[in-house]
Amino acid sequence: MTKIAIFDFGAGNLFNLHQSLLGNGAHSVEIIRSLRELENYDGLVLPGVGNFDSAISSMQKDSGLLNAAVDKGMPILGICLGLEMLFDKSEEGILEGLKVLDGDVLMLPRMKVKVPHIGWNNLRIVNTGSNLLKGIPQDSWVYFVHSYHIEPQDDKLIAAVTEYGSKLPVVIERSNLFGTQFHPEKSGKIGAQIMKNFVNICEQN
Amino acid sequence: MPLSKRVIPCLDVDNGRVVKGIKFRGVKDAGDPVELAKTYCDQGADELVFLDITASKQDREIMKSMVRKVASVIDIPFTVGGGIKTLSDAREILLNGADKVSINTATVKTPKLVTDLMKIFGRQCVVVAIDVKRNYEVDEKNEKQTIVHGPERDFYFEVMIYGGSKGTGIDAIRWAKKVEELGAGEILLTSIDADGTKNGYDIELTNAICNSVRIPVIASGGCGSSDHMVEAFKKTDVDAVLAASIFHYDKLTLDKVKRYLAEKGIQTRL
Numbered sequence: 001m002t003k004i005a006i007f008d009f010g011a012g013n014l015f016n017l018h019q020s021l022l023g024n025g026a027h028s029v030e031i032i033r034s035l036r037e038l039e040n041y042d043g044l045v046l047p048g049v050g051n052f053d054s055a056i057s058s059m060q061k062d063s064g065l066l067n068a069a070v071d072k073g074m075p076i077l078g079i080c081l082g083l084e085m086l087f088d089k090s091e092e093g094i095l096e097g098l099k100v101l102d103g104d105v106l107m108l109p110r111m112k113v114k115v116p117h118i119g120w121n122n123l124r125i126v127n128t129g130s131n132l133l134k135g136i137p138q139d140s141w142v143y144f145v146h147s148y149h150i151e152p153q154d155d156k157l158i159a160a161v162t163e164y165g166s167k168l169p170v171v172i173e174r175s176n177l178f179g180t181q182f183h184p185e186k187s188g189k190i191g192a193q194i195m196k197n198f199v200n201i202c203e204q205n
Numbered sequence: 206m207p208l209s210k211r212v213i214p215c216l217d218v219d220n221g222r223v224v225k226g227i228k229f230r231g232v233k234d235a236g237d238p239v240e241l242a243k244t245y246c247d248q249g250a251d252e253l254v255f256l257d258i259t260a261s262k263q264d265r266e267i268m269k270s271m272v273r274k275v276a277s278v279i280d281i282p283f284t285v286g287g288g289i290k291t292l293s294d295a296r297e298i299l300l301n302g303a304d305k306v307s308i309n310t311a312t313v314k315t316p317k318l319v320t321d322l323m324k325i326f327g328r329q330c331v332v333v334a335i336d337v338k339r340n341y342e343v344d345e346k347n348e349k350q351t352i353v354h355g356p357e358r359d360f361y362f363e364v365m366i367y368g369g370s371k372g373t374g375i376d377a378i379r380w381a382k383k384v385e386e387l388g389a390g391e392i393l394l395t396s397i398d399a400d401g402t403k404n405g406y407d408i409e410l411t412n413a414i415c416n417s418v419r420i421p422v423i424a425s426g427g428c429g430s431s432d433h434m435v436e437a438f439k440k441t442d443v444d445a446v447l448a449a450s451i452f453h454y455d456k457l458t459l460d461k462v463k464r465y466l467a468e469k470g471i472q473t474r475l
Contacts, residue, residue, distance in 0.1 A: 015302040116329050116390050118421045120209040120474040141474040145329040186282050
Protein backbone atom coordinates (compact mmCIF):
# COMPACT_ATOMS: atom_id res chain seq x y z
CA MET A 1 0.00 0.00 0.00
CA THR A 2 1.79 3.07 -1.23
CA LYS A 3 0.34 6.20 0.26
CA ILE A 4 1.49 9.51 -1.11
CA ALA A 5 0.79 13.05 0.06
CA ILE A 6 0.54 16.13 -2.17
CA PHE A 7 1.13 19.39 -0.33
CA ASP A 8 -1.44 22.03 -1.30
CA PHE A 9 -0.03 25.57 -1.57
CA GLY A 10 -3.59 26.80 -2.07
CA ALA A 11 -3.06 27.74 -5.70
CA GLY A 12 -5.52 25.34 -7.20
CA ASN A 13 -5.32 22.57 -9.72
CA LEU A 14 -3.90 19.41 -8.15
CA PHE A 15 -6.32 17.16 -9.98
CA ASN A 16 -3.89 16.14 -12.75
CA LEU A 17 -1.12 15.29 -10.34
CA HIS A 18 -3.51 13.33 -8.16
CA GLN A 19 -4.76 11.35 -11.18
CA SER A 20 -1.25 10.75 -12.42
CA LEU A 21 0.00 9.31 -9.11
CA LEU A 22 -3.05 7.03 -8.84
CA GLY A 23 -2.68 5.96 -12.46
CA ASN A 24 0.99 5.12 -11.98
CA GLY A 25 0.90 2.80 -9.00
CA ALA A 26 0.05 4.80 -5.89
CA HIS A 27 -2.68 3.12 -3.87
CA SER A 28 -3.85 6.23 -2.20
CA VAL A 29 -3.09 9.91 -2.64
CA GLU A 30 -4.07 12.60 -0.17
CA ILE A 31 -3.95 16.36 -0.39
CA ILE A 32 -2.43 17.84 2.77
CA ARG A 33 -2.03 21.39 4.06
CA SER A 34 0.36 20.69 6.92
CA LEU A 35 3.40 18.42 7.29
CA ARG A 36 2.59 17.47 10.89
CA GLU A 37 1.40 13.99 10.05
CA LEU A 38 3.91 13.26 7.35
CA GLU A 39 4.96 9.96 8.95
CA ASN A 40 1.64 8.49 7.80
CA TYR A 41 2.82 8.64 4.18
CA ASP A 42 5.40 6.86 2.06
CA GLY A 43 6.28 9.89 -0.01
CA LEU A 44 5.59 13.58 -0.53
CA VAL A 45 5.04 15.61 -3.69
CA LEU A 46 5.45 19.38 -3.81
CA PRO A 47 3.36 20.44 -6.79
CA GLY A 48 4.18 22.94 -9.49
CA VAL A 49 1.36 25.42 -9.38
CA GLY A 50 1.22 28.91 -7.95
CA ASN A 51 3.77 31.59 -7.26
CA PHE A 52 6.92 31.54 -5.11
CA ASP A 53 6.05 33.78 -2.17
CA SER A 54 2.57 32.43 -1.62
CA ALA A 55 3.83 28.85 -1.85
CA ILE A 56 6.63 29.60 0.62
CA SER A 57 4.21 31.29 3.06
CA SER A 58 1.93 28.28 2.96
CA MET A 59 4.81 26.04 4.01
CA GLN A 60 7.04 28.27 6.13
CA LYS A 61 5.73 27.09 9.49
CA ASP A 62 6.46 23.49 8.52
CA SER A 63 9.90 24.00 7.00
CA GLY A 64 11.55 22.31 10.01
CA LEU A 65 9.38 19.25 9.47
CA LEU A 66 10.30 19.21 5.78
CA ASN A 67 14.02 19.29 6.60
CA ALA A 68 13.53 16.49 9.11
CA ALA A 69 11.72 14.38 6.51
CA VAL A 70 14.54 14.96 4.02
CA ASP A 71 17.10 13.93 6.66
CA LYS A 72 15.13 10.77 7.44
CA GLY A 73 15.26 9.85 3.78
CA MET A 74 11.57 10.17 2.96
CA PRO A 75 11.10 10.17 -0.84
CA ILE A 76 10.16 13.72 -1.88
CA LEU A 77 9.47 14.96 -5.39
CA GLY A 78 9.34 18.69 -6.14
CA ILE A 79 7.78 19.63 -9.47
CA CYS A 80 8.54 22.99 -11.11
CA LEU A 81 7.74 25.57 -8.39
CA GLY A 82 7.84 22.67 -5.89
CA LEU A 83 11.47 22.17 -6.90
CA GLU A 84 12.34 25.87 -7.01
CA MET A 85 11.15 26.47 -3.46
CA LEU A 86 13.70 23.98 -2.07
CA PHE A 87 16.52 26.46 -2.83
CA ASP A 88 17.78 29.55 -0.94
CA LYS A 89 15.94 32.26 -2.84
CA SER A 90 14.17 33.08 -6.10
CA GLU A 91 14.02 36.11 -8.36
CA GLU A 92 10.26 35.50 -8.47
CA GLY A 93 9.77 36.46 -4.85
CA ILE A 94 11.12 38.33 -1.87
CA LEU A 95 10.72 35.60 0.75
CA GLU A 96 13.55 33.21 1.54
CA GLY A 97 13.32 29.75 0.06
CA LEU A 98 13.07 26.57 2.15
CA LYS A 99 16.88 26.20 1.97
CA VAL A 100 16.84 22.44 1.71
CA LEU A 101 19.30 22.78 -1.18
CA ASP A 102 22.00 25.40 -1.79
CA GLY A 103 21.54 27.62 -4.80
CA ASP A 104 19.26 30.23 -6.34
CA VAL A 105 16.32 30.41 -8.70
CA LEU A 106 16.77 32.84 -11.59
CA MET A 107 14.52 34.24 -14.31
CA LEU A 108 15.06 32.77 -17.78
CA PRO A 109 16.98 35.21 -20.01
CA ARG A 110 14.26 37.12 -21.91
CA MET A 111 16.81 38.59 -24.26
CA LYS A 112 17.82 35.17 -25.50
CA VAL A 113 14.68 33.06 -25.36
CA LYS A 114 10.91 33.42 -25.16
CA VAL A 115 9.58 33.40 -21.61
CA PRO A 116 7.73 31.39 -20.35
CA HIS A 117 9.49 28.31 -21.71
CA ILE A 118 6.38 26.45 -22.86
CA GLY A 119 6.31 23.16 -24.69
CA TRP A 120 8.13 19.89 -25.21
CA ASN A 121 11.90 19.82 -24.85
CA ASN A 122 14.56 17.10 -24.62
CA LEU A 123 16.12 15.62 -21.53
CA ARG A 124 19.86 15.14 -21.66
CA ILE A 125 20.50 12.72 -18.81
CA VAL A 126 23.83 13.39 -17.07
CA ASN A 127 23.41 11.01 -14.12
CA THR A 128 22.84 7.68 -15.84
CA GLY A 129 22.48 6.00 -12.44
CA SER A 130 19.47 8.18 -11.53
CA ASN A 131 16.67 6.25 -9.84
CA LEU A 132 14.01 8.75 -10.88
CA LEU A 133 15.03 8.51 -14.54
CA LYS A 134 15.36 4.71 -14.61
CA GLY A 135 14.34 3.42 -18.05
CA ILE A 136 14.05 6.91 -19.55
CA PRO A 137 15.86 7.09 -22.90
CA GLN A 138 18.33 9.88 -23.64
CA ASP A 139 16.68 12.89 -25.37
CA SER A 140 13.15 11.98 -24.27
CA TRP A 141 10.54 14.72 -24.73
CA VAL A 142 8.99 16.22 -21.61
CA TYR A 143 6.58 19.13 -21.12
CA PHE A 144 7.85 22.38 -19.63
CA VAL A 145 6.04 25.48 -18.57
CA HIS A 146 8.12 27.84 -16.45
CA SER A 147 9.68 31.31 -16.34
CA TYR A 148 12.36 30.61 -13.71
CA HIS A 149 15.11 28.03 -13.46
CA ILE A 150 17.26 26.58 -10.70
CA GLU A 151 20.98 27.18 -10.30
CA PRO A 152 22.22 24.61 -7.74
CA GLN A 153 25.59 25.26 -6.11
CA ASP A 154 26.48 21.60 -6.24
CA ASP A 155 26.65 20.26 -9.80
CA LYS A 156 26.53 16.71 -8.50
CA LEU A 157 22.82 17.17 -7.76
CA ILE A 158 22.02 17.51 -11.45
CA ALA A 159 20.59 14.36 -13.05
CA ALA A 160 19.48 15.88 -16.37
CA VAL A 161 19.70 19.11 -18.32
CA THR A 162 17.73 20.73 -21.15
CA GLU A 163 18.88 23.15 -23.80
CA TYR A 164 16.94 26.42 -23.74
CA GLY A 165 19.15 29.41 -24.36
CA SER A 166 21.72 27.64 -22.22
CA LYS A 167 21.97 24.26 -20.51
CA LEU A 168 19.37 24.35 -17.76
CA PRO A 169 19.48 21.86 -14.87
CA VAL A 170 16.02 20.28 -15.01
CA VAL A 171 16.21 17.13 -12.89
CA ILE A 172 17.91 16.97 -9.52
CA GLU A 173 18.47 13.92 -7.35
CA ARG A 174 20.15 13.54 -3.98
CA SER A 175 19.43 10.17 -2.36
CA ASN A 176 15.63 10.28 -1.94
CA LEU A 177 15.15 13.95 -2.75
CA PHE A 178 14.06 14.54 -6.35
CA GLY A 179 12.99 17.48 -8.42
CA THR A 180 11.88 18.10 -11.99
CA GLN A 181 11.58 21.49 -13.69
CA PHE A 182 9.14 19.98 -16.20
CA HIS A 183 5.74 18.47 -15.42
CA PRO A 184 5.89 14.65 -15.44
CA GLU A 185 2.11 14.54 -14.91
CA LYS A 186 1.71 16.28 -18.30
CA SER A 187 4.51 14.55 -20.18
CA GLY A 188 2.74 11.62 -21.81
CA LYS A 189 4.27 8.16 -21.53
CA ILE A 190 7.72 9.41 -20.50
CA GLY A 191 6.20 11.40 -17.67
CA ALA A 192 4.15 8.39 -16.63
CA GLN A 193 7.35 6.31 -16.36
CA ILE A 194 8.93 8.97 -14.15
CA MET A 195 5.85 8.99 -11.90
CA LYS A 196 5.98 5.18 -11.73
CA ASN A 197 9.65 5.36 -10.76
CA PHE A 198 8.84 7.79 -7.97
CA VAL A 199 5.96 5.64 -6.70
CA ASN A 200 8.28 2.59 -6.76
CA ILE A 201 10.91 4.46 -4.77
CA CYS A 202 8.22 5.36 -2.21
CA GLU A 203 7.07 1.76 -2.08
CA GLN A 204 10.53 0.30 -1.57
CA ASN A 205 11.64 2.86 0.96
CA MET B 206 18.08 19.99 -29.73
CA PRO B 207 15.87 23.04 -29.25
CA LEU B 208 12.29 23.28 -28.02
CA SER B 209 9.92 21.35 -30.27
CA LYS B 210 7.28 23.09 -32.34
CA ARG B 211 3.78 22.16 -31.18
CA VAL B 212 0.84 20.87 -33.20
CA ILE B 213 -2.46 21.51 -31.45
CA PRO B 214 -5.81 20.10 -32.57
CA CYS B 215 -8.75 22.31 -31.72
CA LEU B 216 -12.13 20.85 -30.80
CA ASP B 217 -15.22 23.01 -31.06
CA VAL B 218 -17.67 21.94 -28.41
CA ASP B 219 -21.37 22.71 -28.49
CA ASN B 220 -23.56 21.53 -25.68
CA GLY B 221 -20.97 18.96 -24.62
CA ARG B 222 -20.49 17.53 -28.12
CA VAL B 223 -17.72 18.06 -30.63
CA VAL B 224 -19.17 19.66 -33.74
CA LYS B 225 -18.04 19.71 -37.38
CA GLY B 226 -17.94 16.64 -39.56
CA ILE B 227 -15.63 14.24 -37.84
CA LYS B 228 -14.94 10.84 -39.28
CA PHE B 229 -12.58 8.78 -37.24
CA ARG B 230 -12.11 5.12 -37.78
CA GLY B 231 -12.05 3.17 -34.56
CA VAL B 232 -13.80 5.84 -32.57
CA LYS B 233 -17.15 4.63 -31.38
CA ASP B 234 -18.65 8.01 -30.78
CA ALA B 235 -16.95 10.62 -32.91
CA GLY B 236 -18.73 13.51 -31.26
CA ASP B 237 -17.61 12.63 -27.77
CA PRO B 238 -14.96 15.16 -26.70
CA VAL B 239 -13.46 12.81 -24.14
CA GLU B 240 -12.97 9.97 -26.58
CA LEU B 241 -11.64 12.29 -29.26
CA ALA B 242 -9.23 13.88 -26.80
CA LYS B 243 -7.86 10.45 -25.94
CA THR B 244 -7.46 9.57 -29.63
CA TYR B 245 -5.61 12.81 -30.39
CA CYS B 246 -3.44 12.32 -27.33
CA ASP B 247 -2.52 8.76 -28.36
CA GLN B 248 -1.72 9.94 -31.90
CA GLY B 249 0.84 12.41 -30.60
CA ALA B 250 -0.95 15.75 -30.18
CA ASP B 251 1.29 18.11 -28.24
CA GLU B 252 -1.63 19.85 -26.54
CA LEU B 253 -5.37 20.20 -27.05
CA VAL B 254 -7.64 23.22 -27.20
CA PHE B 255 -11.38 23.02 -26.49
CA LEU B 256 -13.50 25.93 -27.58
CA ASP B 257 -16.95 26.17 -26.13
CA ILE B 258 -18.87 27.70 -29.00
CA THR B 259 -22.23 27.98 -27.31
CA ALA B 260 -21.14 29.16 -23.90
CA SER B 261 -24.66 29.51 -22.59
CA LYS B 262 -25.34 29.36 -18.89
CA GLN B 263 -26.51 25.75 -18.70
CA ASP B 264 -23.65 24.82 -20.99
CA ARG B 265 -21.10 25.80 -18.34
CA GLU B 266 -22.09 22.85 -16.15
CA ILE B 267 -21.71 20.47 -19.08
CA MET B 268 -18.32 22.03 -19.85
CA LYS B 269 -17.18 21.62 -16.25
CA SER B 270 -17.93 17.93 -16.26
CA MET B 271 -16.31 17.51 -19.68
CA VAL B 272 -13.13 19.20 -18.44
CA ARG B 273 -12.96 16.83 -15.49
CA LYS B 274 -13.44 13.76 -17.70
CA VAL B 275 -10.86 14.92 -20.23
CA ALA B 276 -8.35 15.63 -17.45
CA SER B 277 -8.74 12.06 -16.18
CA VAL B 278 -8.01 10.41 -19.52
CA ILE B 279 -5.19 12.45 -21.06
CA ASP B 280 -1.67 13.18 -19.86
CA ILE B 281 -0.83 16.16 -22.07
CA PRO B 282 -1.79 19.78 -21.42
CA PHE B 283 -5.11 21.21 -22.53
CA THR B 284 -6.67 24.64 -22.81
CA VAL B 285 -10.32 25.57 -22.53
CA GLY B 286 -11.78 28.72 -24.02
CA GLY B 287 -15.06 30.26 -25.04
CA GLY B 288 -17.36 32.33 -22.90
CA ILE B 289 -14.96 32.85 -19.99
CA LYS B 290 -15.96 36.27 -18.69
CA THR B 291 -14.92 36.38 -15.07
CA LEU B 292 -12.30 35.18 -12.65
CA SER B 293 -14.75 32.65 -11.26
CA ASP B 294 -15.52 31.23 -14.75
CA ALA B 295 -11.78 30.71 -15.23
CA ARG B 296 -11.23 29.31 -11.76
CA GLU B 297 -13.97 26.74 -12.28
CA ILE B 298 -12.36 25.49 -15.50
CA LEU B 299 -8.86 25.37 -14.00
CA LEU B 300 -9.89 23.68 -10.76
CA ASN B 301 -11.60 20.95 -12.73
CA GLY B 302 -8.33 20.04 -14.40
CA ALA B 303 -7.69 22.28 -17.41
CA ASP B 304 -4.10 23.49 -17.61
CA LYS B 305 -4.88 26.81 -19.23
CA VAL B 306 -7.81 29.04 -20.02
CA SER B 307 -8.11 31.05 -23.17
CA ILE B 308 -9.82 34.41 -22.92
CA ASN B 309 -10.72 36.69 -25.76
CA THR B 310 -13.61 39.18 -25.68
CA ALA B 311 -13.35 39.41 -21.89
CA THR B 312 -9.73 40.58 -22.17
CA VAL B 313 -10.77 43.52 -24.33
CA LYS B 314 -13.65 44.41 -22.02
CA THR B 315 -11.79 43.82 -18.74
CA PRO B 316 -8.00 43.82 -19.28
CA LYS B 317 -7.45 43.46 -15.52
CA LEU B 318 -8.79 39.90 -15.74
CA VAL B 319 -5.48 38.84 -17.34
CA THR B 320 -3.47 40.27 -14.46
CA ASP B 321 -5.78 38.81 -11.81
CA LEU B 322 -5.56 35.37 -13.38
CA MET B 323 -1.79 35.60 -13.70
CA LYS B 324 -1.41 36.54 -10.03
CA ILE B 325 -3.51 33.66 -8.77
CA PHE B 326 -2.74 30.83 -11.16
CA GLY B 327 0.52 31.93 -12.78
CA ARG B 328 1.27 33.32 -16.21
CA GLN B 329 1.38 29.86 -17.80
CA CYS B 330 -2.37 29.36 -17.25
CA VAL B 331 -3.36 32.45 -19.17
CA VAL B 332 -3.74 32.23 -22.93
CA VAL B 333 -5.02 35.42 -24.52
CA ALA B 334 -6.80 34.74 -27.80
CA ILE B 335 -6.56 37.59 -30.29
CA ASP B 336 -8.79 37.50 -33.38
CA VAL B 337 -7.51 39.79 -36.09
CA LYS B 338 -8.82 41.20 -39.34
CA ARG B 339 -7.26 43.67 -41.77
CA ASN B 340 -8.94 47.04 -41.62
CA TYR B 341 -8.39 49.20 -44.72
CA GLU B 342 -9.84 52.34 -43.17
CA VAL B 343 -6.54 53.67 -41.96
CA ASP B 344 -6.05 56.99 -40.27
CA GLU B 345 -2.55 58.31 -40.90
CA LYS B 346 -2.85 60.73 -37.99
CA ASN B 347 -3.74 58.01 -35.49
CA GLU B 348 -0.49 57.04 -33.79
CA LYS B 349 -2.19 54.03 -32.28
CA GLN B 350 -2.50 52.32 -35.65
CA THR B 351 0.51 50.46 -37.01
CA ILE B 352 -0.07 51.03 -40.70
CA VAL B 353 1.01 48.23 -43.00
CA HIS B 354 1.69 49.20 -46.60
CA GLY B 355 -0.04 46.49 -48.60
CA PRO B 356 0.59 45.91 -52.33
CA GLU B 357 -2.72 47.57 -53.20
CA ARG B 358 -4.00 49.35 -50.15
CA ASP B 359 -2.70 50.29 -46.71
CA PHE B 360 -4.29 48.66 -43.70
CA TYR B 361 -3.85 47.98 -40.01
CA PHE B 362 -4.45 44.75 -38.10
CA GLU B 363 -7.60 45.23 -36.06
CA VAL B 364 -8.59 43.23 -32.98
CA MET B 365 -12.02 41.65 -33.38
CA ILE B 366 -14.33 40.38 -30.64
CA TYR B 367 -17.48 38.24 -30.35
CA GLY B 368 -16.05 35.44 -32.48
CA GLY B 369 -14.58 37.78 -35.05
CA SER B 370 -17.85 39.55 -35.77
CA LYS B 371 -17.24 42.92 -34.16
CA GLY B 372 -14.37 45.34 -34.69
CA THR B 373 -12.79 47.22 -31.79
CA GLY B 374 -10.57 49.78 -33.52
CA ILE B 375 -7.69 48.39 -31.44
CA ASP B 376 -4.40 47.80 -33.23
CA ALA B 377 -3.45 44.12 -32.87
CA ILE B 378 0.31 44.73 -32.63
CA ARG B 379 -0.12 47.20 -29.77
CA TRP B 380 -2.68 44.91 -28.17
CA ALA B 381 -0.34 41.91 -28.26
CA LYS B 382 2.34 43.93 -26.45
CA LYS B 383 -0.26 45.11 -23.97
CA VAL B 384 -1.52 41.62 -23.08
CA GLU B 385 2.07 40.47 -22.63
CA GLU B 386 2.55 43.29 -20.10
CA LEU B 387 -0.74 42.46 -18.40
CA GLY B 388 0.41 38.90 -17.75
CA ALA B 389 -0.49 36.65 -20.67
CA GLY B 390 1.62 33.50 -20.91
CA GLU B 391 0.81 32.83 -24.55
CA ILE B 392 -1.06 34.39 -27.44
CA LEU B 393 -3.50 32.36 -29.52
CA LEU B 394 -3.56 34.36 -32.74
CA THR B 395 -6.42 33.78 -35.17
CA SER B 396 -6.56 35.45 -38.54
CA ILE B 397 -10.19 36.11 -39.37
CA ASP B 398 -9.09 36.88 -42.95
CA ALA B 399 -7.56 33.41 -43.31
CA ASP B 400 -10.01 31.46 -41.16
CA GLY B 401 -12.00 28.91 -43.10
CA THR B 402 -10.16 29.54 -46.38
CA LYS B 403 -7.84 26.49 -46.11
CA ASN B 404 -5.28 28.58 -48.01
CA GLY B 405 -2.72 28.58 -45.25
CA TYR B 406 -1.90 30.53 -42.12
CA ASP B 407 -1.68 34.30 -42.25
CA ILE B 408 2.10 34.63 -42.47
CA GLU B 409 2.12 38.43 -42.58
CA LEU B 410 0.04 38.74 -39.42
CA THR B 411 1.90 35.96 -37.61
CA ASN B 412 5.24 37.64 -38.29
CA ALA B 413 3.92 41.02 -37.19
CA ILE B 414 2.84 39.61 -33.81
CA CYS B 415 5.78 37.21 -33.23
CA ASN B 416 8.19 40.08 -33.83
CA SER B 417 6.42 42.27 -31.27
CA VAL B 418 6.31 40.01 -28.20
CA ARG B 419 8.59 37.68 -26.27
CA ILE B 420 5.94 35.20 -25.17
CA PRO B 421 5.02 32.13 -27.24
CA VAL B 422 2.51 32.57 -30.07
CA ILE B 423 0.12 29.94 -31.47
CA ALA B 424 -1.00 30.52 -35.07
CA SER B 425 -4.57 29.72 -36.02
CA GLY B 426 -6.86 30.07 -39.02
CA GLY B 427 -6.47 28.92 -42.60
CA CYS B 428 -4.77 25.55 -42.23
CA GLY B 429 -5.74 23.14 -45.01
CA SER B 430 -2.70 20.86 -45.22
CA SER B 431 0.54 19.81 -43.53
CA ASP B 432 2.40 22.08 -45.95
CA HIS B 433 0.64 25.07 -44.43
CA MET B 434 2.12 24.11 -41.07
CA VAL B 435 5.57 23.74 -42.62
CA GLU B 436 5.16 27.19 -44.18
CA ALA B 437 4.15 28.77 -40.86
CA PHE B 438 7.11 27.24 -39.03
CA LYS B 439 9.63 28.09 -41.76
CA LYS B 440 8.50 31.64 -42.45
CA THR B 441 7.69 32.82 -38.94
CA ASP B 442 8.95 32.43 -35.40
CA VAL B 443 5.65 30.92 -34.27
CA ASP B 444 5.80 28.26 -31.53
CA ALA B 445 2.72 26.24 -32.29
CA VAL B 446 0.02 25.77 -34.90
CA LEU B 447 -3.62 25.14 -34.24
CA ALA B 448 -5.81 23.24 -36.68
CA ALA B 449 -9.26 21.74 -36.59
CA SER B 450 -10.66 20.41 -39.82
CA ILE B 451 -7.52 18.77 -41.21
CA PHE B 452 -7.52 16.26 -38.35
CA HIS B 453 -11.15 15.43 -38.82
CA TYR B 454 -10.45 12.81 -41.46
CA ASP B 455 -8.39 9.71 -41.14
CA LYS B 456 -6.09 10.55 -44.04
CA LEU B 457 -4.39 13.21 -41.96
CA THR B 458 -3.70 11.85 -38.53
CA LEU B 459 -1.51 13.70 -36.10
CA ASP B 460 1.31 11.19 -36.28
CA LYS B 461 1.40 11.51 -40.08
CA VAL B 462 1.40 15.28 -39.90
CA LYS B 463 4.17 15.31 -37.34
CA ARG B 464 6.33 12.87 -39.27
CA TYR B 465 5.90 15.06 -42.33
CA LEU B 466 6.99 18.13 -40.37
CA ALA B 467 10.04 16.23 -39.14
CA GLU B 468 10.93 15.24 -42.72
CA LYS B 469 10.78 18.92 -43.64
CA GLY B 470 13.27 19.73 -40.91
CA ILE B 471 10.84 21.05 -38.29
CA GLN B 472 11.69 20.06 -34.74
CA THR B 473 8.78 17.89 -33.61
CA ARG B 474 8.12 15.50 -30.77
CA LEU B 475 7.72 12.06 -32.29
